[in-house]
Amino acid sequence: MATVLLTGGAGFIGSHTALEFLNAGVDVVVVDDFSNSSPKALDRVQKLTGKSLTSYNQNACDAEGMRRVFANCRFDAVVHFAGFKAVGESVAKPLEYYRNNIDSALTVCELMREYDVRKIVFSSSATVYGSAKTMPILESFETGRCTNPYGWTKFMIEQILLDAAKADPNLSVTLLRYFNPVGAHESGEIGEDPLGLPNNLAPFITQVAVGKRAKLNVFGNTYPTPDGTGVRDYIHVVDLAQGHVAAYQHATPGAHIYNLGTGKGTSVLEFVAAFERATGVHIPYEIVEPRPGDVAVCYADPKRAEQELGWTAKLGLDEMCRDAYNWQRKNPNGYRD
Ligand code: UD1
Numbered sequence: 001m002a003t004v005l006l007t008g009g010a011g012f013i014g015s016h017t018a019l020e021f022l023n024a025g026v027d028v029v030v031v032d033d034f035s036n037s038s039p040k041a042l043d044r045v046q047k048l049t050g051k052s053l054t055s056y057n058q059n060a061c062d063a064e065g066m067r068r069v070f071a072n073c074r075f076d077a078v079v080h081f082a083g084f085k086a087v088g089e090s091v092a093k094p095l096e097y098y099r100n101n102i103d104s105a106l107t108v109c110e111l112m113r114e115y116d117v118r119k120i121v122f123s124s125s126a127t128v129y130g131s132a133k134t135m136p137i138l139e140s141f142e143t144g145r146c147t148n149p150y151g152w153t154k155f156m157i158e159q160i161l162l163d164a165a166k167a168d169p170n171l172s173v174t175l176l177r178y179f180n181p182v183g184a185h186e187s188g189e190i191g192e193d194p195l196g197l198p199n200n201l202a203p204f205i206t207q208v209a210v211g212k213r214a215k216l217n218v219f220g221n222t223y224p225t226p227d228g229t230g231v232r233d234y235i236h237v238v239d240l241a242q243g244h245v246a247a248y249q250h251a252t253p254g255a256h257i258y259n260l261g262t263g264k265g266t267s268v269l270e271f272v273a274a275f276e277r278a279t280g281v282h283i284p285y286e287i288v289e290p291r292p293g294d295v296a297v298c299y300a301d302p303k304r305a306e307q308e309l310g311w312t313a314k315l316g317l318d319e320m321c322r323d324a325y326n327w328q329r330k331n332p333n334g335y336r337d
Contacts, residue, residue: 001025001026001027002026002027002076002077003026003027003028003029003073003074003075003076004021004026004027004028004029004075004076004077004078004079004248005029005030005031005069005070005073005075005077005078005079005117006018006021006028006029006030006031006078006079006081007031007032007060007078007079007080007081007082007104007108008031008032008037008060008080008081008082008083008123009028009030009031009032009042009055009079009081010030010032010034010037010038010039010041010042010055011032011036011037011041011081012037012181012191012192012193012237013081013123013178013181013237013240013241014030014032014037014079014081015037015041015042015044015045015190016184016185016190016237016238016240016241017079017081017240017241017244017245018030018042018045018053019045019048019049019185019190019241020238020241020242020244020245021244021245021248022045022046022049022051022053023049024245024249026245026248027053028053028054029053029054029055029056029069029073029075030042030053030054030055030056031055031056031058031060031066031069031082032055032056032057032058032082033057033058033059033060033082034057035059036084036085036195037193038193038334038335038336039055039057040335041190041193041335042055044189044190045190047189048185048187048189048190054073056069059104060080060082060104060107060108061099061100061103061104061107062107063107063110063111066107066108066111067111067114070111070112070114070115070117071115074115075115075117076117076119077117077118077119077120077121077172077248077251078108078112078117078119078120078121079120079121079122079123079244079248080104080105080108080120080121080122080123081123082104082108083100083101083104083105083123083153084096084097084100084101084150084153085150086150086199087127087148087150087151087199087293088148088199089150090148090149090150090151090153091148091149091293094149097149097150097153098149098152098153098156101150101153101154101157102153102156102157102160105122105157105160105161106160108120109160109161109164112171113168118170118171118172118253119171119172119174119248119251120161120171120172120173120174121174121176121244121247121248121251122157122158122161122173122174122175122176123176123178124154124157124158124175124176124177124178125151125154125177125178126177126178126179126180126233126259126261126298126300127146127147127148127150127151127154128143128144128146128151128154128155128158128177129141129142129143129177129298130143130144130145130146130147130151130295131145131147131295132295132298135265135297135298135299136263136299136300136301137259137298137299137300137301138259138301138304139177139257139258139259139304143155143158147293147295148293158175161173161175161255162175162255165253165254165255166255169253169254170253171253172251172252172253172254172256173254173255173256174247174248174251174255174256174257174258175255175256175257175258176243176244176247176258176260177257177258177259177260177300178235178240178260178261179232179233179234179235179259179260179261179262179298179299179300180200180201180202180232180233180234180235180261181234181235181236181237181240182200182201182202182234182235182236182237182320182324183202183236183237183238183315183319183320183321183323183324184237184323184324184326184327185237185238185323185327186238186319186323186326188323188326188327188329188330188331189327189330190327191323191324191327191328191331191334192237192324192327193331193334193335193336194334201216201232201268201271202234202271202320202324203324203328204216205271205272205275205283205324206324206325206327206328207328208283208284209275209279209281209283209325209328209329210328210329210332212332214284215283215284215285215286216272216283216284216285216286217285217286217288218268218269218272218285218286218287218288219268219288219289219290219291219294220287220288220289220290220291220294221269221287222290223290223296223297224296224297225267225296225297226267227267227269227270229267229268229269230267230268230294230295230296230297231265231266231267231296231297231298231299232265232266232298232299233261233262233263233264233265233266233298233299233300234262234266234271234317234320235260235261235262235313235320236313236314236315236316236319236320236323238315238323239260239262239313239314239315240260240313242311243258243260243305243309243311246305246309246310246311247309247311249309250308250309250310256308257304258302258304258305258308258309259300259301259302259304259305260300260302260305260311260313261299261300261302261313262299262300262302262313262316263299263300263301263302263303264299265297265298265299266317271317271321272285274317274318274320274321275321275325277318277321278317278318278319278321278322278325279321279322279325281325
């Protein structure tokens with residue numbers, strides 16, 4: 001049976017992806033240091049699938065510890081999620097972000113070479129496009145001009161992997177550029193569990209919905225968009241997770257880049273309205289100053305993933321809101337209960 005290594009596999013996207021790999025009949029090994037995730041997510045993945053996985057409490061930058069993981073098991077592929085991911089924090093702690101994110105990626109790549117593992121799928125972000133001039137965004141658009149260190153780490157790791165693929169004709173590199181992942185598994189057993197004040201829109205709204213926060217701050221309403229608020233391409237995390245399985249199944253030597261998005265743009269106020277419709281819960285909000293570094297509009301052209309991977313996002317805003325709320329209601333304090 002095939003086995004994949006998921007670094008950061010206990011996190012929001014990692015845990016949903018672990019579940020989809022197990023459901024697809026692929027064995028899963030997770031490496032996670034649980035610095036921003038919980039082992040409970042992995043227990044629940046196993047309960048939901050009725051299958052077991054192996055996990056290591058291990059930082060992906062620690063080459064000796066990671067070598068033991070590679071020595072214990074032969075992997076067909078690595079899906080590399082592990083990394084720091086808070087945009088604002090990355091501005092305050094750039095060195096920590098560059099050290100952690102670049103170091104873990106290099107460590108994984110070096111061990112893949114040492115143990116002859118030939119496929120890597122990397123968790124990249126639409127942030128690498130910076131402020132694109134036209135929409136929707138195609139994979140061929142220029143990257144760079146990121147607005148924060150977090151974004152630059154994604155950009156730099158993409159470059160490292162593209163160069164590694166050039167140098168080694170046996171290597172398969174797939175860069176998945178996520179748009180805005182939201183939602184949760186429909187069971188409400190696994191979901192997004194941010195530490196402290198949520199930076200992202202969906203977890204903030206679900207915390208307002210369960211009474212943990214009084215209101216949503218909407219960052220600006222004078223953008224050149226129909227209602228003046230920022231437009232994004234929200235994608236259900238289960239669709240996103242299935243995109244990783246498709247990328248793994250189609251991986252061939254060389255470099256491949258895919259946008260994982262729905263192709264539909266939704267404004268902040270449209271998202272709030274969709275949430276209220278799907279859940280019946282009122283979300284009070286206030287318009288405040290725009291957030292530095294935010295772009296007005298960002299949505300994908302996801303056709304390449306459809307043509308080459310046979311993957312499309314199937315779930316809509318209703319399911320994203322319903323499932324995010326269901327998770328938050330069942331787990332008001334995330335995994336900390
Ligand atoms: C950000 C990052 C992206 C990262 C993603 C997921 C940048 C520029 N963006 O995307 O790389 O992959 O997070 O972690 O690097 N909003 C509010 N109030 C809030 C929160 C958000 O109005 O309390 C608005 C924002 O202004 C934006 C939209 O909601 O218009 C989505 O914001 P967010 O969920 O933070 O994602 P992005 O900024 O798009």
